[in-house]
Amino acid sequence: MIQFENVTKRFPGGQEALSELTLSVDKGEMVFVTGHSGAGKSTLLKLIALIERPTSGQVIVDGQNTRRVRRRKIPGYRRQIGMVFQDHKLLYDRPVSENVALPLIIAGVSPRDAGKRVRAALDQVGLLHKEKKNPETLSAGEQQRVGIARAIVTRPKLLIADEPTGNLDPELSLEVMRIFRRFNEVGVTLLIASHDIALIDKLGCRRIELDEGRLQEPQFEDDLVVHFEDDYLPQGDDDGWR
Amino acid sequence: MAVTRHSDAVAPLRSAGPFTIWLGRHARTASSSFSRLVHQPFASLMIVLVIAVTLAIPAAMNLAIKNFTAISSGWDDALDFSVFLDTGVSASEAEALASLISQRADVDDVRLITAEQALAEFKEQSGFGSALDHLPDNPLPHTLVVRPSPANTPQSMTLLREELDSLPETALVQVDTEWVQRFHAILEIVRQAIMIGAGLLGAAIIVIIGNTIRLEIQNRRDEIEVTKLIGASNAFVRRPFLWSGFWFGLFGSALALGLVQYGLYLLQPTVTRLAGLYQSGVTMLTLDLRDSFAIIGIGVALGLVGSWLAAARHMRSIEPK
Numbered sequence: 091m092i093q094f095e096n097v098t099k100r101f102p103g104g105q106e107a108l109s110e111l112t113l114s115v116d117k118g119e120m121v122f123v124t125g126h127s128g129a130g131k132s133t134l135l136k137l138i139a140l141i142e143r144p145t146s147g148q149v150i151v152d153g154q155n156t157r158r159v160r161r162r163k164i165p166g167y168r169r170q171i172g173m174v175f176q177d178h179k180l181l182y183d184r185p186v187s188e189n190v191a192l193p194l195i196i197a198g199v200s201p202r203d204a205g206k207r208v209r210a211a212l213d214q215v216g217l218l219h220k221e222k223k224n225p226e227t228l229s230a231g232e233q234q235r236v237g238i239a240r241a242i243v244t245r246p247k248l249l250i251a252d253e254p255t256g257n258l259d260p261e262l263s264l265e266v267m268r269i270f271r272r273f274n275e276v277g278v279t280l281l282i283a284s285h286d287i288a289l290i291d292k293l294g295c296r297r298i299e300l301d302e303g304r305l306q307e308p309q310f311e312d313d314l315v316v317h318f319e320d321d322y323l324p325q326g327d328d329d330g331w332r
Numbered sequence: 333m334a335v336t337r338h339s340d341a342v343a344p345l346r347s348a349g350p351f352t353i354w355l356g357r358h359a360r361t362a363s364s365s366f367s368r369l370v371h372q373p374f375a376s377l378m379i380v381l382v383i384a385v386t387l388a389i390p391a392a393m394n395l396a397i398k399n400f401t402a403i404s405s406g407w408d409d410a411l412d413f414s415v416f417l418d419t420g421v422s423a424s425e426a427e428a429l430a431s432l433i434s435q436r437a438d439v440d441d442v443r444l445i446t447a448e449q450a451l452a453e454f455k456e457q458s459g460f461g462s463a464l465d466h467l468p469d470n471p472l473p474h475t476l477v478v479r480p481s482p483a484n485t486p487q488s489m490t491l492l493r494e495e496l497d498s499l500p501e502t503a504l505v506q507v508d509t510e511w512v513q514r515f516h517a518i519l520e521i522v523r524q525a526i527m528i529g530a531g532l533l534g535a536a537i538i539v540i541i542g543n544t545i546r547l548e549i550q551n552r553r554d555e556i557e558v559t560k561l562i563g564a565s566n567a568f569v570r571r572p573f574l575w576s577g578f579w580f581g582l583f584g585s586a587l588a589l590g591l592v593q594y595g596l597y598l599l600q601p602t603v604t605r606l607a608g609l610y611q612s613g614v615t616m617l618t619l620d621l622r623d624s625f626a627i628i629g630i631g632v633a634l635g636l637v638g639s640w641l642a643a644a645r646h647m648r649s650i651e652p653k
Binding site: 141 | 352353357360554555558559560561562563565566568651652
């Protein structure tokens with residue numbers, strides 16, 4: 091699904107965010123990118139979303155070389171990828187349902203069809219009952235789930251997330267990861283940047299560790315892997331879950 | 333448990349036909365841009381008012397010019413010929429000639445100004461009064477003022493003039509069109525000045541709308557950035573701003589129309605009184621349907637150009653980071 095071939099990203103200041111990075115993520119995988127802040131995690135995701143372009147090397151996403159995606163084609167390219175952000179990037183001048191509907195509106199889906207899909211997406215993150223609320227009135231965890239609903243409402247094959255649990259406490263973080271895991275179960279490829287190694291190890295997913303823009307062999311401690319099971323999860327007050 | 337629990341969630345992403353999408357998007361953007369204006373009634377009203385006044389000024393002046401042109405074009409038809417007779421022609425001969433000419437079909441009326449009348453009038457008006465008393469003879473000839481019938485065409489006017497000129501008693505035929513021509517030339521200059529002024533005011537409207545849209549873009553910077561991040565094209569993010577410009581232009585020009593019509597309404601009694609004094613059918617030209625559409629069209633076009641320029645300039649610089 092994603093291939094990086096000798097990718098280097100140097101910023102105008104001369105600082106190198108990624109150095110000769112080669113990696114690949116298969117279709118249907120759920121992979122974490124870890125590393126200290128400044129290790130290049132965000133840059134890696136930005137290259138996939140075409141927010142940045144590599145200085146050298148190639149990034150291939152779903153068989154498409156991003157180098158060949160012209161400026162005018164970037165919007166169409168981005169619509170194929172679901173994106174989740176640490177700060178949610180929700181619009182606070184409209185209700186939750188309109189936030190989630192935005193990618194569909196951009197894609198030109200009729201409002202009637204959009205409504206159904208929005209409710210389905212909100213249901214998947216357990217927020218169907220908050221559809222009319224303003225995101226500002228929601229908790230951080232709920233806002234992040236709205237962000238996830240928006241990312242998956244167009245049913246992308248690839249979902250990238252930059253520190254999606256960065257602002258959440260461990261319980262909420264696990265909840266978010268559980269949602270991601272369910273998407274992975276139905277075939278969505280996920281690439282998630284996170285520094286929460288303890289949480290990642292619990293999930294037992296592959297981990298790509300970056301250090302100063304280079305690949306680092308992750309120290310995987312087998313006995314720490316806990317298999318992900320529903321009954322492990324905290325039972326919150328989510329009346330939206332069934 | 334699975335994501336595929338809901339049938340809606342697995343239904344393929346169905347898009348309508350391209351035209352339906354385009355139409356639906358525009359309808360929705362138009363109405364949301366409109367409600368955005370309504371939500372800031374004071375700010376919107378100020379801009380609409382500025383546009384209205386700026387449009388109403390050249391529109392009103394243009395209408396005034398049209399009215400003057402219409403009135404003065406009436407003068408062209410009612411031009412009198414002054415037929416100066418030879419000094420040897422006596423008053424009775426002149427009178428006979430006058431009644432002869434007045435029988436012509438292409439002549440409405442002939443008035444005789446005898447040499448004595450002309451001299452008396454000249455004395456009175458020139459201020460040379462007593463100096464003229466010392467003249468041994470009256471140097472002025474008898475004059476016939478011939479009013480052609482309104483049915484004359486320019487060709488038959490020329491013919492009439494030539495025939496009057498060829499009469500043995502005629503010394504000179506004068507058609508006093510020069511002052512009308514001068515008046516028309518002045519009107520033309522004023523009209524051109526108004527066009528130039530209107531051009532400048534149009535540029536001002538573009539700047540006003542452009543600046544308003546620029547501020548709106550800055551206010552909605554985050555929104556633009558987020559929508560671009562999740563795949564919105566420049567055209568998509570530009571659309572609401574173009575519609576804002578459209579609404580500003582539409583309401584501004586509609587209000588301008590209202591202002592001009594109100595001005596005409598205020599002028600109406602005065603014009604009616606003037607027409608009464610002249611006992612003529614002087615009627616004021618008002619804005620017809622074509623003028624009205626032209627004003628609206630110009631307003632909308634300026635609104636779109638202004639917002640387009642602002643959007644094109646500022647939209648590109650807003651890219652997700």
